[in-house]
Amino acid sequence: MLELSVNLGERSYPIYIAQNNLTDSPNLSNILAGRKVVIVSNETIAPIYLDKFTSQLPNNDFLSCIIPDGEQFKSLEYFEFINRFLLEHNCGRDTCLIALGGGVIGDLTGFVAACYQRGIDFIQVPTTLLSQVDSSVGGKTAVNHPLGKNMIGAFYQPKAVYIDNNTLNTLPSREFAAGIAEVIKYGLIYDVDFFKYIEDNVAEIKAHNSEQLSQIIYRCCEIKAEIVAQDEKEAGLRALLNLGHTFGHAIEAEMGYGNWLHGEAVATGMVLASQLAYQRGKLSEAELKRIVNLIAEFELPVSAPASMSCDDFVKHMVKDKKNKQGVIRFIIPSKFGGCELVDDVTQQELEELFKLHAN
Template sequence: MLELSVNLGERSYPIYIAQNNLTDSPNLSEFVRGQKVVIVSNETIAPIYLNQLTSQLPNNSFLSCIIPDGEQFKSLEYFEFINRFLLEHNCGRDTCLIALGGGVVGDLTGFVAACYQRGVDFIQVPTTLLSQVDSSVGGKTAVNHPLGKNMIGAFYQPKAVYIDSNTLKTLPDREFAAGVAEVIKYGLIYDADFFTFIEDNFSAIKEHQTDALSKIIYRCCEIKAEIVAQDEKESGLRALLNLGHTFGHAIEAEMGYGNWLHGEAVATGMVLASQLAFLRGYLSEQELQRIINLLAKFNLPVQAPASMSCDDFVKHMIKDKKNKQGVIRFIIPTSFGKCELVDDVTQQELEELFRLHAN
């Protein structure tokens, strides 16, 4: 069992990482004692893991709210669906929601928890690599809108995060690779040695070897916990966690949510951000290729959709949450383990970037 803490004063909470957290979750019964437990999951995950989780609840007392599986269901429609479920079952402020699933379930459940009766407790039990290394930690909750990803949401921290790496055994290869994109992101933004570790151990990671998985999950959570503790609501440092996301969210919105997985879009977004850094002289051609090669080793896409033009990207990026006064702001790597936020990228630079990318 590995344990970390996200240090946010009275809102601090633990992250537990183990191979058997679904059947032996430390302190879970204490976190929900005296509360009405509602587990939100999806149609794929619930049949596999719901019984394991609920076996640890006091008196096995719980309600389950099951939604369809897919990014397209992280919407206001299903935000309302879960709220209606809670109201129909007379859930009060003494309710604790448990998000059992990937990033869609976690983000949606967290947003409901933030809003229902002005705030109820929730616990994250992430079952995908992407949610385990990134979205379950830090309190970002949201739903998508047709005009932009994660545009409606709130910062709202969970009471605890339980990560069971055994759930990755049932994760499709494509979903696993999408999670690796976020793992690689942490190396680029914060820890050059970690990036090298991923390069050196890509076979072990790809083969789901236990030691390698524990290492990457722990280090990603550790980095995110450090950053969130310093900048909970993304006023500065935390924005760097969005490397690849400005371009990636544009791909998701343009292509339709769910057609590109989030991690796939972020992978291509990191390539674009790195190519922009190359054009600005921050990265050498060899360093740029090193980034592209590592993403490609995990079968992640490194080329934007052929149907998307520079203008298609801009129309979505102009709505990005990092922007100020209508100026698009980009996160770009200035070296391995270090990124910067820039707000002076010109239209000419973007056009040059997409010409480079197309070739």
């Protein structure tokens, strides 16, 4: 069992990482004592893991709210669907929601928890690599809108995060690779030694070595916890966690949510951000190649959709949450293993970037 904490004063919470957390979740009975329990999951995850997880609940007493599987269902429609479920079952403020699934389930359930009766408790039980290393930690909750990804949401922290990396054994290879994109991100923004570790262990990571994956998940959560503890609501430092996301969210919105997985879009976004850094003299050609090559090693896309022009990107990026006074702000590598937020990227630079990227 590996354990760490997100230190936020009264809102602090533990993250547990083990290979049996679905059936033996530390302190879960204490958190749920005397509460109504509602588990939110999807049609893919619930048949595999719902019974396993609920076998440990007191008197096996719970309600389950199951929604379809897919990014397109992280929407206001299904936000309303879950709230209606809670109202129909007379759920009060003593209810605790449990998000059993990937990033869509975690983000959606967290946003419902933030809003239902002005806030109820929730627990994250992430079952995908991407949600285990990133979205389940830090309290970002949201739904997508056709005009922008994660534009409607709240900062709302869970009571605990239970990570069982055995769930990765049933994860499709494409979803696993999408999670690796966020793992690579942590090396680029914060820890060059971690980046090199991923480079040196590609084969073992692809083979799902459990001990290795536990350590990788721990390090990603540790980095995110350190950053969130310093900047919970993304006033500055936490924005660096969005490396690749400005470009990536534009791809997801333009191509239709779910057609490109979030991690796939972020992977291409990191390539674009790194190429922009290279244009600005922040990265050497050799460093840029290392980034692109590592992303490609995991069969992740390194090229933007051929159908997307510079203008297609810009029309979405002008709605990015990091922007101020209408100016697009980008996260780019300031060096190998470090990033910065810049707000002086010109239209000419972007056009040059996409021209070079297409070649």
